Amino acid sequence: MPKPQKNSNAAPFRSGSDPGNGAPxxxxxxxxxxxxxxxxxxxxxVLRSMPVNADAERAALSCMLxxxxxxxxxxxxxxxxxxxxxxxxxxxxxxxLDLYQNRPGxxxxxxxxxxxxxxxxxxxxxGGPGSVADLLDDVPSPKFFEHYAxxxxxxxxLRRIIQDCGECANRAYDAPEAVTDLLDDVxxxxxxIREAAEKEGxxxxxxxxxxxxVHTIEESFKNQGKGVTGLSSxxxxxxxxxxxxxxxxxxxxxxRPSMGKTSLVMNIIENxxxxxxxxxxxxxxxxxxxxxxxVLRLICSRAGVEMGKLRGGFLSQQRDFPRLxxxxxxxxxxxxxxDDTPGISIMELRAKARRLKKAYDIQLIAIDYLQLxxxxxxxxxxxxxxxxxxxxxxxxxxxxxxxxPIIVLAQLNRNPESRGGGRPKMGDLRESGAIExxxxxxxxxxxxxxYAESEEEKAxxxxxxxxxxxxxxxxxxxxxxxxxRKEYMRFxxxxxxDDDEFEG
Numbered sequence: 036m037p038k039p040q041k042n043s044n045a046a047p048f049r050s051g052s053d054p055g056n057g058a059p060x061x062x063x064x065x066x067x068x069x070x071x072x073x074x075x076x077x078x079x080x081v082l083r084s085m086p087v088n089a090d091a092e093r094a095a096l097s098c099m100l101x102x103x104x105x106x107x108x109x110x111x112x113x114x115x116x117x118x119x120x121x122x123x124x125x126x127x128x129x130x131x132l133d134l135y136q137n138r139p140g141x142x143x144x145x146x147x148x149x150x151x152x153x154x155x156x157x158x159x160x161x162g163g164p165g166s167v168a169d170l171l172d173d174v175p176s177p178k179f180f181e182h183y184a185x186x187x188x189x190x191x192x193l194r195r196i197i198q199d200c201g202e203c204a205n206r207a208y209d210a211p212e213a214v215t216d217l218l219d220d221v222x223x224x225x226x227x228i229r230e231a232a233e234k235e236g237x238x239x240x241x242x243x244x245x246x247x248x249v250h251t252i253e254e255s256f257k258n259q260g261k262g263v264t265g266l267s268s269x270x271x272x273x274x275x276x277x278x279x280x281x282x283x284x285x286x287x288x289x290x291r292p293s294m295g296k297t298s299l300v301m302n303i304i305e306n307x308x309x310x311x312x313x314x315x316x317x318x319x320x321x322x323x324x325x326x327x328x329x330v331l332r333l334i335c336s337r338a339g340v341e342m343g344k345l346r347g348g349f350l351s352q353q354r355d356f357p358r359l360x361x362x363x364x365x366x367x368x369x370x371x372x373x374d375d376t377p378g379i380s381i382m383e384l385r386a387k388a389r390r391l392k393k394a395y396d397i398q399l400i401a402i403d404y405l406q407l408x409x410x411x412x413x414x415x416x417x418x419x420x421x422x423x424x425x426x427x428x429x430x431x432x433x434x435x436x437x438x439x440p441i442i443v444l445a446q447l448n449r450n451p452e453s454r455g456g457g458r459p460k461m462g463d464l465r466e467s468g469a470i471e472x473x474x475x476x477x478x479x480x481x482x483x484x485x486y487a488e489s490e491e492e493k494a495x496x497x498x499x500x501x502x503x504x505x506x507x508x509x510x511x512x513x514x515x516x517x518x519x520r521k522e523y524m525r526f527x528x529x530x531x532x533d534d535d536e537f538e539g
Contacts, residue, residue, distance in 0.1 A: 086193040087120040091186040096124060097173035098180035099131050103143040106180050107135040118187040120194065123161040127170075130157070145171060192228060199224040219382045226389055266315070266398055266440060269306020272515045272528050276504055277476060280399060280440035284475035285431045287405070288502070289445040289464050291452070294480050295500065296444045297324065298524040299517075300401045301333050303442065307399055308369045309337075315398040316370035318391050320384055322407035326375040330366065336525045338362040370395060380409045381429035392437045400437075402430065404444035406465060424469035431473040445470060447479070457486030461505045477506040482519055500526065 095114070098106045111132065119125040130151055134143050149167055152158045161167060174183075203221045211217050265279030280286060280303075290296045301319075308317045321329050335342045338358040345359075372391055376383070384402070391397045402408070408426045415422035434441040447463040459479040464470050471477065481503070483496035502515040516529040 085120065085197065086190045088186050088190050089121060089124075091183045091190075092119050092121055092124040093170065094174045095119075095180060095183040095187060096127050096131070097170045098177035098183065099128075100145065100148065100170050101174075102177035103131070103135060106177050107131060107143075109180060110184070111135075113181070113184045114187060118184075118191045120190065123166070126157055126161050127152075127167065130155070195228045199228065215380065215382050219386065222386050222389070226393070266307060267311065268303045269310055270303070270515070270517070270526070270528055272517070273502065276513055276515060277507065277510060280442070281475070281509070282438040282440060283435045284440050284508075285427075285434050285473055286440060286442045286476040286478070287445050287464075287470060287474040288442060288478050288480055289447050290459070290480035291447050291449075294482055294485070295519055295524070295526065296480060297329075297403055298332070298336065298519075299480060299502070299526050300403065300442050300444060301329065302336070302526050304371060304399070304401055305333060305337060308371045309365055314369060316372070316391075316395045317399045317401070318372045318374070318388065318395075318397045320379065320387075320400070320402045321373060321375045322377060322379060323403055324375070326373040329373060329375070332524055334359055334362045334366060336523050337366075339523055341522050342524065370397075372397065378407070378409055381426045382410075384408065385429060385433050388433050388437060392439070397437075398439055400433070400439065400441045402441065402443040404446065405430070405470065406446050420468070427469040427473040431475075451481065451486075456483075457481055459503070471506065474506060475508045476504065476510075478502045478504050478515070499529065 095110070099110055110128075114128075116125050116129050119128050127148070130148065131143070134147060134151060145168060149158070149164055152161060152167065158164065158167075203217070203224065206217055206220075263274045263279040265277070265281040267274055267279050268277075288296055288300060304317050304319060307315050319329065324332075331345070332342065334340075335345060338355070338361070340355045340359060344355065372395065374387060388397075388400055391400075405426060406423075410422045410425040410429070415425050430441055430443055446465050447459050448465050450463045451457045451459045459481055461471055461477055461479065463479070464477075479502070481501060483499045483501070484493055487493040487496045498518050498520065500517040500519040502517060504512050504515060506512065518527045518529045519525070520527065
């Protein structure tokens with residue numbers, strides 16, 4: 036069996052016969068799957084027919100040739116070249132797409148197809164002019180194309196399952212050192228099968244990107260005046276400088292302990308999943324606090340009740356208790372998913388994030404916090420720097436794969452403590468190299484009151500907080516001014532006292 040074209044995930048099979056000789060109606064070629072030297076087991080030396088529907092392949096091509104302007108556009112959206120198992124049919128399919136791309140709305144008929152196949156030296160590989168001409172007689176009407184396309188996708192999915200699972204079984208028999216790496220790869224391959232079946236053909240790539248660009252422009256036009264093109268954080272000052280939380284981006288919020296990192300990210304989660312007109316599903320990976328602690332903090336913050344009163348049992352029956360109950364009810368109606376597994380690895384996080392996206396279409400992930408994540412690769416065990424690089428790169432890869440923003444909290448080292456005013460710098464990030472490189476946005480959070488030296492300065496700086504955006508790959512840098520209500524663990528926008536200009 037030939038190697039599937041442009042499919043790096045699929046392992047090639049060793050073919051027992053030419054797949055092009057498959058009998059119509061699902062015969063196909065015989066593919067022998069051979070187990071590795073250390074293997075044996077159920078897969079050893081089994082001679083099987085790969086799933087294929089030769090009649091459906093010819094029928095789909097017939098529809099494309101009979102009504103190219105109506106059908107080939109559908110084929111681009113619904114099929115790719117790997118849906119055609121028989122090499123001759125795959126060549127004809129790709130040639131038809133090439134002609135469609137170069138002759139939009141123009142001449143595309145049997146004569147043009149034959150001439151192109153001859154010019155490319157492919158006529159013998161597709162069975163000669165007679166075999167190509169027979170396509171016009173294979174179906175009475177092109178209106179059945181979508182039915183044939185569905186049949187081809189089903190066979191393609193079955194072949195991918197056989198290929199990918201067979202390759203994974205081989206690797207498992209070989210007893211790999213990094214079992215977690217293999218498990219992550221297995222999950223990636225399985226999830227990719229559906230995506231590959233639904234993926235657009237690899238023709239006209241600029242069209243796909245142009246459509247996305249048009250969508251972005253339309254969204255920008257709808258939101259003109261608001262300055263938000265991504266997911267609104269609920270903080271106007273933050274949205275103003277970032278344009279909202281952008282899909283595929285990794286947003287690092289770093290601070291010294293007790294600055295309110297967790298409170299800030301949970302306020303953002305609250306704004307997106309509870310306060311927004313269109314509530315969005317979000318996920319929180321809390322490695323430092325339990326889910327119960329996190330929820331209690333969120334409820335007290337939203338209800339305006341001090342956490343100390345709850346812990347000490349000093350709640351007002353008329354004021355505090357009803358508020359807490361109402362907020363708890365609101366929270367129960369939201370779609371916030373919290374995973375508090377301690378010491379979770381980046382591979383586990385990646386796998387869980389995929390499942391959450393698939394099941395609940397989450398629009399944002401928050402991670403509290405980066406330095407508590409683990410990497411179990413062999414290289415990571417030898418160097419903390421390599422481990423942090425793998426974690427940081429893994430988070431960025433998840434954001435890009437799922438096309439959602441990921442806010443990841445991080446710790447700063449002690450340098451701000453010895454610096455006048457305590458204003459942090461990006462170099463204060465612990466193990467900062469890889470984090471700075473992978474992050475699309477880096478915001479450093481600090482509260483002026485914490486570093487005030489005199490009582491007068493403390494009183495003047497009370498409640499003032501700044502999220503200093505010191506890196507933004509696709510936008511300006513500058514300070515986001517906030518107010519921190521310490522008793523309620525809650526951040527709010529702060530009115531600008533100056534007309535500060537953004538840097539960059």
